[in-house]
Amino acid sequence: MFARLQDWLADRFHWADIIGPLKKKTVPIHKLSYWYFLGGITLFLFLIQVGTGILLLLYYRPGANEAFESVQYIMTRVQFGWLVRSIHSWAANLMIFTAFAHMFSVVFLRAYRKPRELTWVSGMLLLFLAMGFGFSGYLLPWNTLAFFATKVGTEIVGQVPVIGHSLMVFLRGGEDVTGATLTRFFGFHVAVLPGLTTLLVLIHLALVQYFGMSVPPGVESRWTASLEAARQMKFFPNFVLREFMAWYIALGVLGALAAILPWELGTKADPFAPAPAGIRPEWYFMFMFQTLKKIPAKVWFMDGEVVGILVFGVAGFLWMLLPFFDQAGHGRGRKLIMGAGVVALSFIIAMTIYGYMAK
Amino acid sequence: MDTWRNNRHRRALFQLLVVSACSSTAFAQAQNTCLDCHGALDPPLQVTEQQFTSDIHSQKGLTCASCHGGDPTKADPDAMSKTAGFRGKIERSQIPALCGSCHSDAAFMRKYNPSLRTDQLSQYKTSVHGKLFAKGDTKVAVCIDCHGVHGLRAASDTRSKVHPLNVAQTCSRCHADASYMKGYSIRTDQFAQYSGSVHHDALVVRSDLSAPTCTTCHGNHGAAPPGVDSVQNVCSKCHVFQDQMFEKSSHKVAFQSAGLPGCVVCHGNHGISHPTDAKLGTGPQATCMQCHTPGDSCDQARAEMLTSLTRLDGAINNAHNLLGVAESSGMEVSQARLDEDQARDALTKARVTIHSFRKELVDHDIQEGLQIASKTLQAGQNALAERDYRRKGLGLALVFILMSVVGLFLYIRQLERDAPKV
Numbered sequence: 092m093f094a095r096l097q098d099w100l101a102d103r104f105h106w107a108d109i110i111g112p113l114k115k116k117t118v119p120i121h122k123l124s125y126w127y128f129l130g131g132i133t134l135f136l137f138l139i140q141v142g143t144g145i146l147l148l149l150y151y152r153p154g155a156n157e158a159f160e161s162v163q164y165i166m167t168r169v170q171f172g173w174l175v176r177s178i179h180s181w182a183a184n185l186m187i188f189t190a191f192a193h194m195f196s197v198v199f200l201r202a203y204r205k206p207r208e209l210t211w212v213s214g215m216l217l218l219f220l221a222m223g224f225g226f227s228g229y230l231l232p233w234n235t236l237a238f239f240a241t242k243v244g245t246e247i248v249g250q251v252p253v254i255g256h257s258l259m260v261f262l263r264g265g266e267d268v269t270g271a272t273l274t275r276f277f278g279f280h281v282a283v284l285p286g287l288t289t290l291l292v293l294i295h296l297a298l299v300q301y302f303g304m305s306v307p308p309g310v311e312s313r314w315t316a317s318l319e320a321a322r323q324m325k326f327f328p329n330f331v332l333r334e335f336m337a338w339y340i341a342l343g344v345l346g347a348l349a350a351i352l353p354w355e356l357g358t359k360a361d362p363f364a365p366a367p368a369g370i371r372p373e374w375y376f377m378f379m380f381q382t383l384k385k386i387p388a389k390v391w392f393m394d395g396e397v398v399g400i401l402v403f404g405v406a407g408f409l410w411m412l413l414p415f416f417d418q419a420g421h422g423r424g425r426k427l428i429m430g431a432g433v434v435a436l437s438f439i440i441a442m443t444i445y446g447y448m449a450k
Numbered sequence: 451m452d453t454w455r456n457n458r459h460r461r462a463l464f465q466l467l468v469v470s471a472c473s474s475t476a477f478a479q480a481q482n483t484c485l486d487c488h489g490a491l492d493p494p495l496q497v498t499e500q501q502f503t504s505d506i507h508s509q510k511g512l513t514c515a516s517c518h519g520g521d522p523t524k525a526d527p528d529a530m531s532k533t534a535g536f537r538g539k540i541e542r543s544q545i546p547a548l549c550g551s552c553h554s555d556a557a558f559m560r561k562y563n564p565s566l567r568t569d570q571l572s573q574y575k576t577s578v579h580g581k582l583f584a585k586g587d588t589k590v591a592v593c594i595d596c597h598g599v600h601g602l603r604a605a606s607d608t609r610s611k612v613h614p615l616n617v618a619q620t621c622s623r624c625h626a627d628a629s630y631m632k633g634y635s636i637r638t639d640q641f642a643q644y645s646g647s648v649h650h651d652a653l654v655v656r657s658d659l660s661a662p663t664c665t666t667c668h669g670n671h672g673a674a675p676p677g678v679d680s681v682q683n684v685c686s687k688c689h690v691f692q693d694q695m696f697e698k699s700s701h702k703v704a705f706q707s708a709g710l711p712g713c714v715v716c717h718g719n720h721g722i723s724h725p726t727d728a729k730l731g732t733g734p735q736a737t738c739m740q741c742h743t744p745g746d747s748c749d750q751a752r753a754e755m756l757t758s759l760t761r762l763d764g765a766i767n768n769a770h771n772l773l774g775v776a777e778s779s780g781m782e783v784s785q786a787r788l789d790e791d792q793a794r795d796a797l798t799k800a801r802v803t804i805h806s807f808r809k810e811l812v813d814h815d816i817q818e819g820l821q822i823a824s825k826t827l828q829a830g831q832n833a834l835a836e837r838d839y840r841r842k843g844l845g846l847a848l849v850f851i852l853m854s855v856v857g858l859f860l861y862i863r864q865l866e867r868d869a870p871k872v
Contacts, residue, residue, distance in 0.1 A: 163782065163784065167785070173782065173840075174840075324866075328865065329862065329865065333862060339855045340851075346847050346848065350840045351841070353782075355780070356782060358784075
């Protein structure tokens with residue numbers, strides 16, 4: 092039966108042409124190979140979110156009057172609803188974490204260098220989209236913390252020079268965070284962002300497959316000096332099976348977190364209540380939030396918050412163009428990028444810890 | 451004050467110079483010449499521009515001349531001449547009548563605030579302050595002592611001395627001053643007692659403006675201590691259900707015949723503390739045993755009611771603690787928390803019903819509360835059972851995942867052992 096189906100497909104799709112390159116494809120083996128799995132794990136967590144997100148959609152109702160209750164219903168009445176929602180939330184956070192780790196591993200292994208510049212750019216765009224997923228999804232349960240964090244977050248967007256206010260009104264669906272904001276964020280979260288992300292993931296994967304895995308410069312120079320030193324493994328099945336192992340481990344960690352620390356729901360948002368103490372964004376926005384809080388009200392002649400937003404905006408844009416500053420033969424640019432990577436990672440970790448420690 | 455006396459000649463000269471200067475410059479401005487001079491004078495003659503503009507009367511268009519006479523559009527000495535109707539400083543004995551000349555005139559007041567009452571003066575005359583004032587005692591409070599003068603604000607303004615948040619402080623300026631109150635034969639610890647009371651806590655600490663301050667029980671313009679017969683009526687303005695229960699109780703008749711002033715017999719007056727179940731006990735806070743004899747039928751009923759309240763309180767606390775454990779395990783128990791609130795409401799209702807002093811009525815509320823508390827406890831137990839079920843499921847899943855990882859690892863090893871490396 093299976094053989095007949097295989098023959099039927101082979102008659103029509105020239106199976107060998109499609110599978111052939113994958114069978115020939117190899118992955119370099121060296122002492123830093125395990126960093127390659129971070130991208131795969133990020134993809135796995137994204138797929139989990141797609142699956143659990145679709146399940147949540149069966150019961151979730153967007154709207155200021157029913158969003159909280161519907162999530163509460165999912166968590167208390169729907170069979171395994173608590174598990175689906177907890178896995179969705181935990182997977183989102185772990186995905187952002189692995190995406191950041193993947194990005195910094197690419198920086199420090201210099202995997203972004205020619206000819207993989209566009210792979211880097213597509214990856215950076217995916218990271219921004221993932222953060223957009225986090226920001227929009229955070230509001231959907233319509234609880235107090237998310238409501239006020241969204242209020243603060245969109246206020247920060249409103250500080251962007253020239254287009255800030257219009258952008259804030261567009262995000263909020265009005266001047267204030269209301270049910271209209273929730274509907275918009277829901278639309279972004281389940282339609283706009285998934286569409287863009289799917290497209291970019293396909294481009295990113297196609298580029299990874301096309302260029303193959305990068306080899307760190309140190310290893311590459313040794314391999315160039317001695318061809319016998321170069322070691323490779325087959326992409327299929329050797330690397331794919333290893334990837335599955337990594338995915339299984341990620342699934343175990345995800346399941347344990349979801350079962351032992353189910354994602355909290357909090358209390359329903361009350362737009363007329365005063366903002367409670369301790370309003371803070373999701374952890375991956377904390378370093379920016381804490382920095383904006385600590386910038387003086389006035390920097391030279393400009394509003395401190397505006398300066399902070401501009402600096403983050405410019406830094407993010409330059410970071411996306413990072414491979415173009417590390418062209419072959421420019422040792423200075425390479426050192427600058429390594430230094431910037433260390434500073435950026437230290438800054439993000441330090442400001443995140445500071446944000447959680449500060450009252 | 452001494453410094454003022456020592457320097458008064460110098461100050462008088464300075465004031466004369468100020469007044470002379472004003473007479474030549476302020477005239478040209480033709481506005482409020484009073485302020486031109488009095489803004490520059492020292493207290494008590496000083497009235498600053500800020501005081502004047504923040505005053506509710508000035509905001510409504512009245513001027514200095516409305517009370518003091520004179521003509522503020524003219525320069526001194528014409529502004530303060532008898533021909534301009536200048537009255538100068540208002541004698542303390544004239545203040546209630548002067549204020550009343552407008553505030554008791556309904557037709558006049560309608561132009562400014564039609565909803566404002568116009569019986570303040572007539573009420574004042576019925577108050578302890580007003581009665582003593584009528585007898586010639588000018589030490590007692592008159593309008594300006596409570597409301598202020600020059601810079602007087604509407605009572606709804608939180609900066610007003612008669613805003614509910616500030617009333618007790620305002621009354622205490624005289625009533626907590628033992629030397630000032632000497633000769634009036636009343637205590638001066640009311641403010642100290644009130645400051646430690648549940649009412650002060652609600653009003654000042656929690657900013658609950660519905661909580662009582664001095665004037666809520668004593669009245670404001672007609673301030674007087676509530677009589678023995680009125681106490682229950684005063685408290686029942688807020689504590690409606692307690693009043694209804696007490697009204698039908700055996701204590702109502704007993705207190706009346708003994709000439710006891712209702713609520714304050716058990717709860718006190720200015721220093722009312724948060725009532726606890728210990729009031730029904732036999733310890734230091736107990737009130738029943740101040741009158742009742744140990745072992746009598748009332749004492750038995752008291753003990754039984756206390757046992758019921760303690761039982762319900764304990765049941766709610768057990769459920770509360772169990773829900774806390776479930777919550778800290780990440781379980782969603784918000785519905786059970788709502789039920790817990792209902793159980794607490796039943797306990798509060800039972801505590802109110804205590805004022806009927808009828809055990810069967812109290813037991814009815816207690817039973818209702820116990821049923822809800824039991825349901826809440828069950829919800830907590832279910833949540834913990836669900837938590838354990840999840841953890842077992844997780845354990846099984848992790849075993850399956852571990853086996854799969856080990857299986858994959860062994861398979862890869864075998865695959866790579868059999869096939870040569872690329």
